[in-house]
Amino acid sequence: MSTHPAIDDLLSTRRLRPVESLPWLLAAAAYFLFPQYLQLGSQILIMVLFALSFDLLLGYGGIVTLGHAAYFGAGAYAAGLMAKYGWGEPLSALMLSGLVAGLLGIVAGAVILRTKGLALLMLGMAVSLLLFELANHAVGITGGADGLQGMSVSPLFGHFDFDMFGRTAYLYTLVVLLLAWILVRHLVNAPFGRSLAGIRQNPARMQALGVSVWLRRLVAFGISSFLAGIAGALSAQTNQFVSLSVFSLELSGIVIVILVLGGVGRLYGGFVGALVYMVAQDALSKDQPAFWLFWIGLLLILTVLFNRGGLLGVFDLLSRRFKRREDAQ
Amino acid sequence: MDAVNILVSIAFSGAAYAMVLYMTSVGLSVTMGLLGVANLAHGAFAMTGGYFLVTFMDRFAWPFGLAVALSCVAVGLLSLVLERTLYSRVYNGTELDQVVLSMGLIFIATAIAHVTFGAQPVRVVLPEAVNGQLLLGGFSFPTYRIFLIAAGLCVFALLWVTIEKTLVGARIRAAVDNRAMAEACGLNSKKLFAAVFALGSVLAALGGSLGAEVLAIEPEYALKHLVYFLIVVAVGGLGSVKGPFFAALLLGIGDSACKILAPEFGGIFIYVALFILLLIRPNGLFGRV
Numbered sequence: 046m047s048t049h050p051a052i053d054d055l056l057s058t059r060r061l062r063p064v065e066s067l068p069w070l071l072a073a074a075a076y077f078l079f080p081q082y083l084q085l086g087s088q089i090l091i092m093v094l095f096a097l098s099f100d101l102l103l104g105y106g107g108i109v110t111l112g113h114a115a116y117f118g119a120g121a122y123a124a125g126l127m128a129k130y131g132w133g134e135p136l137s138a139l140m141l142s143g144l145v146a147g148l149l150g151i152v153a154g155a156v157i158l159r160t161k162g163l164a165l166l167m168l169g170m171a172v173s174l175l176l177f178e179l180a181n182h183a184v185g186i187t188g189g190a191d192g193l194q195g196m197s198v199s200p201l202f203g204h205f206d207f208d209m210f211g212r213t214a215y216l217y218t219l220v221v222l223l224l225a226w227i228l229v230r231h232l233v234n235a236p237f238g239r240s241l242a243g244i245r246q247n248p249a250r251m252q253a254l255g256v257s258v259w260l261r262r263l264v265a266f267g268i269s270s271f272l273a274g275i276a277g278a279l280s281a282q283t284n285q286f287v288s289l290s291v292f293s294l295e296l297s298g299i300v301i302v303i304l305v306l307g308g309v310g311r312l313y314g315g316f317v318g319a320l321v322y323m324v325a326q327d328a329l330s331k332d333q334p335a336f337w338l339f340w341i342g343l344l345l346i347l348t349v350l351f352n353r354g355g356l357l358g359v360f361d362l363l364s365r366r367f368k369r370r371e372d373a374q
Numbered sequence: 375m376d377a378v379n380i381l382v383s384i385a386f387s388g389a390a391y392a393m394v395l396y397m398t399s400v401g402l403s404v405t406m407g408l409l410g411v412a413n414l415a416h417g418a419f420a421m422t423g424g425y426f427l428v429t430f431m432d433r434f435a436w437p438f439g440l441a442v443a444l445s446c447v448a449v450g451l452l453s454l455v456l457e458r459t460l461y462s463r464v465y466n467g468t469e470l471d472q473v474v475l476s477m478g479l480i481f482i483a484t485a486i487a488h489v490t491f492g493a494q495p496v497r498v499v500l501p502e503a504v505n506g507q508l509l510l511g512g513f514s515f516p517t518y519r520i521f522l523i524a525a526g527l528c529v530f531a532l533l534w535v536t537i538e539k540t541l542v543g544a545r546i547r548a549a550v551d552n553r554a555m556a557e558a559c560g561l562n563s564k565k566l567f568a569a570v571f572a573l574g575s576v577l578a579a580l581g582g583s584l585g586a587e588v589l590a591i592e593p594e595y596a597l598k599h600l601v602y603f604l605i606v607v608a609v610g611g612l613g614s615v616k617g618p619f620f621a622a623l624l625l626g627i628g629d630s631a632c633k634i635l636a637p638e639f640g641g642i643f644i645y646v647a648l649f650i651l652l653l654i655r656p657n658g659l660f661g662r663v
Contacts, residue, residue, distance in 0.1 A: 109469045156653060162469070163412065164656040167608045168649060174601060175645040182638060294597065298477055305474050335488035335593070342481030349475045350463060 059234045068316045072219055076212075083211035089323045090218040091280050094225055096303045096315025098272030103301070104310025105233050106265045107245030108158070110169030111297050113273055115153070115176050118291035120146040120274025122180060125193040125287040133199035139221070139278045146274020147267050154266030158259060170294065177292035192288040196281070207283065214283035221279060225272055230312060232268070241265055302341065305348055308355030317356050382513055384631050390519035392626025393526025394588045397581030398599075399606040400533065400618045401574025407613020408550050408570050411461060412469055415476035416578055417596035417603055418483035423449045423579025424591035425487060428496045438501040446579045453575030457568050465567070480596045487593040495590035498583075518587060525584055529577065533615045546570060550613040602629075605648055611658030621659060 075086055095117055102108050123142035132138050157168045180187045187193055200206045200213075207213050232238050244251045244258050252258050281287045290296060299322070307318025322341070329337035352358050402416040426445030430436045436444070456479075464471045504521045507514045537543035545566055548556040557563050582591065589599055605625055610617030625644070632643050651659070 103470065109473065111473070156649075160652065160656040163406070163604075163608055163612065164652050166412070166469075166473075167604060168652055170601065170604070171645050171649045171652075175642065175649070178639075178642045178645065182642070294601065298597075301470075301474065302477065305470070309470070335493070336485050338481040338488075339485035342478040342485065345474050345478030345481065346460065349467070349471050349478070350460070353471070 065313075068313065069223065076215060076219075080212075083215040085323065085327055087211055087214045087218045087283050088280075089319050090215070090222050091276050091283070092300070092303060092319040092323060093315045094218075094222045094279065095273055095276040095300050096307070096319055097222075097225060097229055097312070098269045098276060099300045099304055100310065100312065100315055101229055101233070101265055101272070102269040103304060104312075104314070105238055105241045105245065106262055106269075108262065108266070109166060110157070111166050111294065111301075112169030112171070112173040113269075113300055114292055114294070114296035115169075115173035116146040116150050116270035116273035117277035117280075117296065117300075118173065118176055118180070119149050119270075120277030121281040121287045121291045122187060122193065122277075123274070124278035124281040125196055126186070128196035128198050128282065128285075129193065133197055135198050135201055135217070135282050138198075139275060139282065142278035142281075143271045143275040146277065147271030150270020150273075151263065151267040154263050154270070158262050158266060170297070173292050173294070173297060177289060180289055180292060187287075190289055192286055193281075194286060196285045196287075198282050198285065207285075211283070218279050218283065221275065225275065226312075229272070233312065237261070237264070302345060304355075306341075306344060306355055308357035311354075311357050314355055314357055321356065379513075380634065384634055385627060386513075386515060386519065388627030388630035389623065390522045390626075391588055391630060392622040392624075393522050394581055394585030395602060395606050395626055396526050396619055396622035397529050398578050398585065398589075399581075399603045399610075399622065400529070400615060401577040402603055403607045403610055403612060403614060403618045404546070405571055405574045406607060408546060409461075409465055409567055411465060411476075412472045413461070413476050414473060414600060414604075415479035415483065415596060416574070417582075417600050418480050419449055419453060419575040419578040420582030420585075421483065421487065421591060421593075421595040422452065423582035424498070424586045424595070425491060425496070426579070427583035427586065428491075428498060428591065431499060442580070442583050445583050446576045449579035450572045450576040454568060454572050457571040461571065462564075462567070480600075483596055484593045487595075491593070493593060495592040496586075498586040498591070500587065522584060522588070525580075529580070530615070530619050533577075537615050542569075605644075607658075609648065609651060609658050611660040614658075614660045617658055617660030 072086075072090070076083070079086065095113075098116075099113050102110070102113070120142040123145040124138050127138045127141065153172045157165060157172070160168060181189055183189070198207055201217055233241075240251065240256055240261055243254075244256065244261060248258050277291060280291070303318035303322045304314050305318070306321055307314030307316065325341065326337065329340065348355055352362075354361060398417070398420045401419075402413060405411055405413055405416070423445045426448050427441050430441035430444055431438065460475060460479075464475050500518055504518045506517045508517045508520055509515075535543075537546060545556070545561055548559075549561060549563060549566060553563065582589075582595075589595065592598075602625065606618050606621045609624070610619070610621035628644060628647070629641075632639065632641070636643070
């Protein structure tokens, strides 16, 4: 049986490779190996999820926006407000918060995606800034600049309390991330994801092929916002606190940084990037609270100049070189 | 009388603020329009100008005028180095590359400023001549703000004449309109690009150092004011000298009006206005379609 190599290639990306279990094994091992770092661990997992949602938009959809924090923040405030005003059950609140963010994403995306380039960048940013101002001024509801306090999240399944060591929080976040990863992995390998990649490479041609470019992009925007909202809700539920910074330009910037460091459009860029960024922040900012940004900045510049694939791109490069040497022998 | 007072003070402080915004952002508009580089780190050049000014005045006790001029020169040279080593490599890169590169520069600039000058804003000691109050038609204005407005108008006039009336300006306009055609006619785009980039950074440094009184020089400067710089550029339209001027005026006066008349709503009006405006005119008020 002879099939075209391109088809083989396409089909093989859908199959799970053994190496893809690595992040999950490591995350599970970390639970037992570093029980004192579980708090940090759940924050890393949340950033991974946030970066994963952004990868769908940036890496697969090719949409450059500086306002993805808007949907993270919307999810965080939705979950926070629900927990504060009596809806303590975490799972349903998580889903609802994701839907709130996703709905916001659909509405905002329907408007934003009509533009491109600088206007798109600015409109994306305007959404998050607008939400920032609203949250800042609606002090009665959101607590304003002091942040949202007084949340009470019920035990998970009525059983597992969110303990102070962060054990429940870590496992809860890990499982949600796993489900989101399955969803995104399925999506990007499905025809939908392939057409999204096509739109990124050549929108005019995809339009000519009869693909509704705007609608596909909007759906991607909605799903991405939904996942970002889930990440935000996880952050609210595990920290029992929401601050205004969830809508900040910094957070939108950080998620780009994480993704670029790890590698854009690779599904696993967020895993590597978030781990490196958060651990570096935790370790370096203790000694040099101001200066650790210098190293991140340097790393970003080096990534752009020499290695656009991010850290995962380095692995690719090494493994390819290794293979070539083997072939030569 | 009270209402008049409020209106005058809105117009006046808004105009001074607008001129600082204009001087800092117009370079970004030209570099983005001409080079197609989304240089988010433009504010970092303005901040660097401010820090140079403070260093020159405090360490070396140079007079204000000289210190401003030299800090502009210093930033111009620095930007030339960065243009050759970093920016020129992403001229043909994707938007993401440019955003990431300039974000890296913002981080580095912020970290260096933090370590060298501390987290607190640094203070610029203004010379006596411009540090007082001026009485005009029954109103009293801070002299320095009048100086700022005059400086902004001068920059606008000079830039306008340069772009519209000189050969260099004609080259820049040609390259903005159609780069390939301009190059085919023998334009040395490499030199022109470097010159324009340096000019933009010098203007940023001028805005940053002169405007230190309005936008305080602190490590978070580049990120904190990035939004407003970008608004001026996006609303004014890329590659234009006139557009950012009016956009800055709109934003500066609108911002002070909001702050004085409806402080509880703060930036909400500004962002809503921005949103609607960019939807109707995605290329800005004066942008070419």
